[in-house]
Amino acid sequence: MAQLPVELILMRQLASYLATPIFLVGPEGELLFYNEAAEGVLGYRFDEAVELPLAEWIRAFPLFNTESGRPLTVDEIPVVRALKERDPVHGSLLYERPGGERVPVLATAIPLVGQGGKVLGAAAIFWPASPQAQG
């Protein structure tokens, strides 16, 4: 694997030090990294998931519409939308943890645009929704 752009390397290093759950994908939506705080929400260590292509990680981390409970399509996933639309995306969703429990999650995703103006990937910051946020 070739060396990644330094912007993504620094984003991973920053995420490694933060207690906020962060999920980092590359330009094709491939999973590059998530931090320890994200492991707590997702229920899997990053070592178990490693670097999965988009088609695989969306199956490994099942996401559902908060209102209807139906599975999210790939184009509805905030981090994928941020990547494709080059805009920040905020949304609520349900995540199915390894034991089958569905937990409400709030997510904000941002595209990572490098110095040359190229979209290098996207990062999603997410956290379990509080009862107030769930309405």
Added chain:
Amino acid sequence: MKVEIWGSRGSLPSPGPKTVRYGGNTATLLVVGDEGEHLVLDAGTGIRPLGLSIPLDVRRIDVLITHLHMDHLQGLGFFQPIFRPNLEVHIWGPPSITMPLHTRIGRYLSPPLFPVTLRQMPCRLELHDAEPYARIGSIRVRSDLVCHPGPTVGYRITSPAGKVVAYLPDHEPALGVDPFPAAPEWTSGFDLVHRADLLVHDAQYTDDEYRTHVGWGHSSIRHLAAFAEMAEVARVAPFHHDPSHSDAEVDALAAELAALVPGIAVQAGAEGTAFEL
């Protein structure tokens, strides 16, 4: 391809009796290609004496700037060749999404900081954002952003014979990486440096000094050892010596590095050092 060091000091010129052997001029290298290409790496204060040595029959010079901190730019206005009307000078520097290179360099090369503006330089001057891949004569130049405050690139320069010098004078690949190094794909600068014949690299700090300078954009001697070993370089020149380090202290750091990387040739960067690749 020949590589000459004309300035090896970091941060600030530091002339004096304690820095005579390694020199007090800031970052400047000259690379002379097999077909006579002249590439100047950075425009620290070493570029002034370098400029005086450039033969009058040279028709083109490319100045490759890694970033715009003063120790890499301060000498540009004193580079005699830019006052030669028949000389083509190309300046390459890190890209920015906010301002062209001309504007950013012009902040220094304009009154009140300097009496002459870039537009007044008599040479035929062209400025370029450093491109990921470029060709200068027969030489291939690769550049990429590296970990250092503000947009900063490193350069990988390859001769037609496949000889490689990698130049990363200001680089902190260990920032936030514990233990260092991480996997190559997650290491800043790796692709620029991999299997270089000569690596000229930041080695500003002792381990103790680094502890109080985390995030300043520079490496300790142990970081350089780990980086050079991971990248499998043949020879390494520790560079960007701290202005407070005497010749004896640079000697000690070079000896420490040599002990850490027994399979790699070590020669601390000193003004007047030349490498034939």
